[in-house]
Amino acid sequence: MTLFDLFKRRGSAPVARERLQVLLAYERQNRNQPDLVAILREEIMAVIARHIQVGQEDVRVAMDRGDTMSTLEIDVNIPNGGALIAA
Amino acid sequence: MGKVVVVTSGKGGVGKTTSTAALGAALAQTGKRVALVDFDVGLRNLDLIMGAERRVVFDLVNVTQGVAKLPQALIRDKRVDTLFLLPASQTRDKDALTEEGVADVISALREKFDYVFCDSPAGIERGAQLAMRYADDAVIVTNPEVSSVRDSDRIIGLLDSRTLKAERGESVNKHILVTRFDAARAARGEMLNINDVLEILSTPLLGIIPENQGVLRASNIGSPVTLSEPSNAAARAYIDAAKRLEGEDLPVVLPFQRQGFFDRLFGRRAA
Ligand SMILES: Nc1ncnc2c1ncn2[C@@H]1O[C@H](COP(=O)(O)OP(=O)(O)O)[C@@H](O)[C@H]1O
Ligand SMILES: [Mg+2]
Numbered sequence: 001m002t003l004f005d006l007f008k009r010r011g012s013a014p015v016a017r018e019r020l021q022v023l024l025a026y027e028r029q030n031r032n033q034p035d036l037v038a039i040l041r042e043e044i045m046a047v048i049a050r051h052i053q054v055g056q057e058d059v060r061v062a063m064d065r066g067d068t069m070s071t072l073e074i075d076v077n078i079p080n081g082g083a084l085i086a087a
Numbered sequence: 088m089g090k091v092v093v094v095t096s097g098k099g100g101v102g103k104t105t106s107t108a109a110l111g112a113a114l115a116q117t118g119k120r121v122a123l124v125d126f127d128v129g130l131r132n133l134d135l136i137m138g139a140e141r142r143v144v145f146d147l148v149n150v151t152q153g154v155a156k157l158p159q160a161l162i163r164d165k166r167v168d169t170l171f172l173l174p175a176s177q178t179r180d181k182d183a184l185t186e187e188g189v190a191d192v193i194s195a196l197r198e199k200f201d202y203v204f205c206d207s208p209a210g211i212e213r214g215a216q217l218a219m220r221y222a223d224d225a226v227i228v229t230n231p232e233v234s235s236v237r238d239s240d241r242i243i244g245l246l247d248s249r250t251l252k253a254e255r256g257e258s259v260n261k262h263i264l265v266t267r268f269d270a271a272r273a274a275r276g277e278m279l280n281i282n283d284v285l286e287i288l289s290t291p292l293l294g295i296i297p298e299n300q301g302v303l304r305a306s307n308i309g310s311p312v313t314l315s316e317p318s319n320a321a322a323r324a325y326i327d328a329a330k331r332l333e334g335e336d337l338p339v340v341l342p343f344q345r346q347g348f349f350d351r352l353f354g355r356r357a358a
Contacts, residue, residue, distance in 0.1 A: 011276015016233050017283045024240050024287060031244050 026065065037063050044074060052078055089120075089200040091193060092332070093222035093259075095246075097238025099209030101230045102266035105302055105312070107206040108136045109322065110226070112311035113329035115170035119201040122161065124173045124192075126218035127208040128184060131175035137164065138309025139172050148176035151188025157195050166314055171200070184217055193221045211241055216249050223252070224260040224332070226293060230267045231279040239263070239288055262293035264328060269298045270342055281341070294328030296321050297342035 030036075041061040048054055060075040094107045107123055115121040124147060125133035134140045139162045145155035150173070157173075164170035173192075176183060196203045207218035219225060225246050229239045246259045253259065265281055272278045285292055299321035305312035312322045313329075320342055327337050 013273075013276045013279050013283070016279050017287070020233055020236055020279075020287055023237065027237075027240065028244070031241075 022067075037061060040072065048076060052076075054078065089122075089197045089203055090223050091197060091203045091205065091221050092224045092226060093205045093207055093219040094226045094228060095207040095215060095219055095242050096228040096235070097209070097211055097215070097242040098230075098235045101228050101235050102296070102302075103209075103228050104132050104136050104206055105306070106226065106228050106264060106266060106296070106325070107133060107204050108311035109313045109325040110329050110332065111202065111204045112164075112167060112170055113313040113326045114202055114333070115164070115167045116314070117329075117333075118169060120169045120171075120199065121202045121204065122171045122173060122196050122200045123204045123206065124196070125175035125206050126184075126214060127175050127206060128181065128214060129175075129177065129179050130208065131177060133206050134162075134172060134174045135309060136306055137172050137311065139164070139174070140309070143174045146174045146176040147192065148178060148183045150192055151184060157192065166310070181214065184214070186217065186220065189217050189220060211238075211245060215242075216245060219246055219250055219259070221251055222246075222259050224262065226262050226264050226332075227288075227290065228264050228266055229284060229288070231265060231273070231281065231284055233279070236279065236284055236287060243288060243290065261290045262332070263288060263290045264293045264296065266296040267298045268295050268342060292339055293331055294324050295339060295342055296324045296328070 041059070044061060045054075045056070045059050048059060054076065058077040058079070060073075062073040062075070064071045064073070094103045094110075096103050104127075111121045111123045123133060123137070125131050126147070127133070128148065131146070134143050142162050145160035147160070149155040150157050150160045161171045161173055164172065173196075193203060193205075205218045205222065208214040227239050227242055227246075229235050243261060246261060247253050250259050263285060265284065268281070269278060273280070281292070281295060297320050299312075299319060301316045301319040302312050302321050305315045308315060312319060313325050316322050317326065324342060327339075330337055
């Protein structure tokens, strides 16, 4: 921390308030909705499993919520050798 | 007909049990007939905070299952004779309580008491939902801290959807009780501002209870802080909150650090 930081410090409370406002607005909106990431994960798993032999732990679905846009990240680990299933 | 008040929070360790005991005792001392019901099945603690741990014979589950009659299970406080406790069971079976069983006990208590306080377990699952199920009022215990406020928001969502009142198209009367408020840290901007908390949760304030050593002392000796140290800052804040619950229109004052020059010099904190 620089001397300047010490002077301009207004505390961390305003940051806490802002984070809460954004988060709760989202959570309230989605409160009675099913968990989108869980549904996507399940359906993506099913599609992949039709073609490739993968375990639950080989598929990772992550969501990063941004202000104007969100990203959905899908990570599939395909074991080497003979795991492909003929479609 | 008595009023059923659930003391809830979502998050654990924020002060639900402390607040149940302190508010209940404060009201009982004004002559109201008060029953405190511990819904924390498997983790009962209200008996300990009330200093009644050695007098527990029957519990809430026993009554709902017909093993004991309500009057046999209610423990009368030794200090205030209008104050009673219905302890939680120590069973590990989380399904020991049923909705019908709880409904019967609550309606019987409603007949006999002016206030029935339900001390909720932490979480948002079945136990917490049963504790709030028949509530008229809810005291939402919140610490000025992000995770506690988030959990309070979820609890508010449940109060507005899963209670009998909500299902009948009415609504539970909700109040925020801010506890463990540290005036010094708030002044430094390290703690969420009370107005921000109220605005975020859009729920009115019942009181602000300062962080205070007296609360721990009271729990050590098994007494609600409002009985053992009624002039202590936390106790006074609880007594005022109890009056507001009664409908009294008392202004809420921010607890401030009563720290004199000598206290500061010797690093001692005002009680
Ligand atoms: N105002 C306060 N000042 C200091 N300690 C407090 C205060 N309120 C609660 N505590 C302490 O916090 C801990 C958790 O309180 P408790 O009432 O058991 O919470 P909960 O029932 O929500 O889990 C206890 O050790 C209690 O003594
Ligand atoms: Mg508790």
